[in-house]
Amino acid sequence: MTIKVKYKGISPKQQKIIxxxxxxxxxxxxxxxxxxxxxxxxxxxxxVADYNLKILEKMGYLHRHREVSRGIELTDRxxxxxxxxxxxxxxxxxxxxxxxxxxNWDVTASSDTIEVTEDLVRNKDGIYGLRVKGSSMMDALINxxxxxxxxxxxxxENGEMAAVWLKSEMEATLKKFYTEAGEVRLQPANNQxxxxxxxxxxxEVQGKVVAVIRRLS
Amino acid sequence: MTIKVKYKGISPKQQKIIxxxxxxxxxxxxxxxxxxxxxxxxxxxxxVADYNLKILEKMGYLHRHREVSRGIELTDRxxxxxxxxxxxxxxxxxxxxxxxxxxNWDVTASSDTIEVTEDLVRNKDGIYGLRVKGSSMMDALINxxxxxxxxxxxxxENGEMAAVWLKSEMEATLKKFYTEAGEVRLQPANNQxxxxxxxxxxxEVQGKVVAVIRRLS
DNA sequence: TACTCTAAAGAACATATGTTCTACAATTTT
DNA sequence: AAAATTGTAGAACATATGTTCTTTAGAGTA
Numbered sequence: 001m002t003i004k005v006k007y008k009g010i011s012p013k014q015q016k017i018i019x020x021x022x023x024x025x026x027x028x029x030x031x032x033x034x035x036x037x038x039x040x041x042x043x044x045x046x047x048v049a050d051y052n053l054k055i056l057e058k059m060g061y062l063h064r065h066r067e068v069s070r071g072i073e074l075t076d077r078x079x080x081x082x083x084x085x086x087x088x089x090x091x092x093x094x095x096x097x098x099x100x101x102x103x104n105w106d107v108t109a110s111s112d113t114i115e116v117t118e119d120l121v122r123n124k125d126g127i128y129g130l131r132v133k134g135s136s137m138m139d140a141l142i143n144x145x146x147x148x149x150x151x152x153x154x155x156x157e158n159g160e161m162a163a164v165w166l167k168s169e170m171e172a173t174l175k176k177f178y179t180e181a182g183e184v185r186l187q188p189a190n191n192q193x194x195x196x197x198x199x200x201x202x203x204e205v206q207g208k209v210v211a212v213i214r215r216l217s
Numbered sequence: 218m219t220i221k222v223k224y225k226g227i228s229p230k231q232q233k234i235i236x237x238x239x240x241x242x243x244x245x246x247x248x249x250x251x252x253x254x255x256x257x258x259x260x261x262x263x264x265v266a267d268y269n270l271k272i273l274e275k276m277g278y279l280h281r282h283r284e285v286s287r288g289i290e291l292t293d294r295x296x297x298x299x300x301x302x303x304x305x306x307x308x309x310x311x312x313x314x315x316x317x318x319x320x321n322w323d324v325t326a327s328s329d330t331i332e333v334t335e336d337l338v339r340n341k342d343g344i345y346g347l348r349v350k351g352s353s354m355m356d357a358l359i360n361x362x363x364x365x366x367x368x369x370x371x372x373x374e375n376g377e378m379a380a381v382w383l384k385s386e387m388e389a390t391l392k393k394f395y396t397e398a399g400e401v402r403l404q405p406a407n408n409q410x411x412x413x414x415x416x417x418x419x420x421e422v423q424g425k426v427v428a429v430i431r432r433l434s
Numbered sequence: 435t436a437c438t439c440t441a442a443a444g445a446a447c448a449t450a451t452g453t454t455c456t457a458c459a460a461t462t463t464t
Numbered sequence: 465a466a467a468a469t470t471g472t473a474g475a476a477c478a479t480a481t482g483t484t485c486t487t488t489a490g491a492g493t494a
């Protein structure tokens with residue numbers, strides 16, 4: 001199905017072209033070449049296509065990548081804002097929390113990623129995911145198999161949920177984080193459970209929990 | 218939300234290639250050329266890329282259009298589509314579970330929606346969302362403010378998580394559902410908690426839990 | 435009319451890019 | 465060990481494709 005949009009300030013020919021590009025792209029999964037446009041829009045020459053594409057680009061309807069075959073990118077007004085978040089490892093009670101680095105940070109190289117809509121991680125940089133292993137995070141209301149999205153931050157504000165590594169206990173955990181009078185209070189998400197009071201030197205904050213995603217069935 | 222699966226039966230190199238193709242496509246709006254793949258995946262020759270692409274095509278991971286520049290089309294399983302899920306109300310212990318109807322079903326009219334990528338709710342019809350109010354669902358590892366995605370189903374399979382309304386108790390709850398010898402067993406997601414045994418006549422299954430999304434900070 | 439500007443034709447060109455071939459290394463199978 | 469299969473390298477080739485140039489036609493304007 002092709003959705004035709006009415007565009008302002010452009011000729012019928014240009015309107016035809018932009019609709020053709022969109023339809024082609026939706027149907028085939030890659031953009032049309034200049035000559036595809038020529039035949040698809042019954043144009044007489046590649047230069048006519050080029051001429052009109054230049055105008056459309058200047059008006060902001062699309063972006064062309066120079067010298068790239070089929071390098072037409074629609075500036076999509078109904079663009080889906082999505083982000084590929086690399087899942088760099090698993091988090092489990094007895095294992096160190098994987099820390100993002102240049103290697104696993106590369107989304108294109110990462111074998112495992114989760115794609116989320118932008119509003120889940122709005123405006124935030126340094127987001128990565130961990131797959132939860134085991135049921136040790138139940139006090140954080142997080143189950144085996146859940147995916148936790150973390151943000152790589154230097155500082156945690158009081159009350160935020162953090163992924164912390166307890167050095168002497170050699171344990172990873174997810175807790176609400178509070179600094180209080182020379183010590184750190186770690187509070188389970190389930191408020192009815194008792195907090196943990198720890199020596200700050202024993203705590204390594206590895207990230208801030210931004211979201212949790214659980215898929216069932 | 219798209220979760221990239223570990224692909225079976227293909228080499229790490231092929232896995233890297235397919236991820237690269239998808240990332241490239243998502244980011245730039247058009248597919249990569251063979252030589253883009255060569256440099257992006259640190260391959261040594263175009264023929265290596267070609268060789269592996271042929272295998273990936275044979276295995277159905279992508280489709281190549283012969284003699285077409287950048288004519289790589291990702292198979293549907295890799296395509297990312299988004300869905301707007303209407304959030305038709307809240308779910309709380311003491312309140313009836315809102316039931317979808319023609320009115321609140323209309324995504325365009327619904328005041329509140331959540332946008333998710335297709336494979337979180339893959340192939341499923343009748344998906345709607347409820348915002349969790351209160352902390353009564355903690356035994357399901359679900360917190361105040363979480364969003365629960367439900368599917369409007371007639372039948373629940375044993376072991377699936379269901380949103381049920383307990384008539385005489387006038388209570389909504391989320392539990393794993395089992396029918397057993399003339400009664401219904403409702404098991405909290407936290408397996409260490411005790412199950413509930415209920416007369417089937419007292420149970421109204423309102424929906425099947427498909428996913429849980431928790432946003433923090 | 436003459437001038438300007440926009441749009442179109444068609445051809446020619448440069449190169450980006452898919453394809454293929456041969457040789458060889460690495461791995462697995464016999 | 466020998467053979468077969470699988471994967472890698474590099475180059476060469478054919479062509480798909482973006483770019484540019486010149487010429488021409490129409491439309492509006494002074």
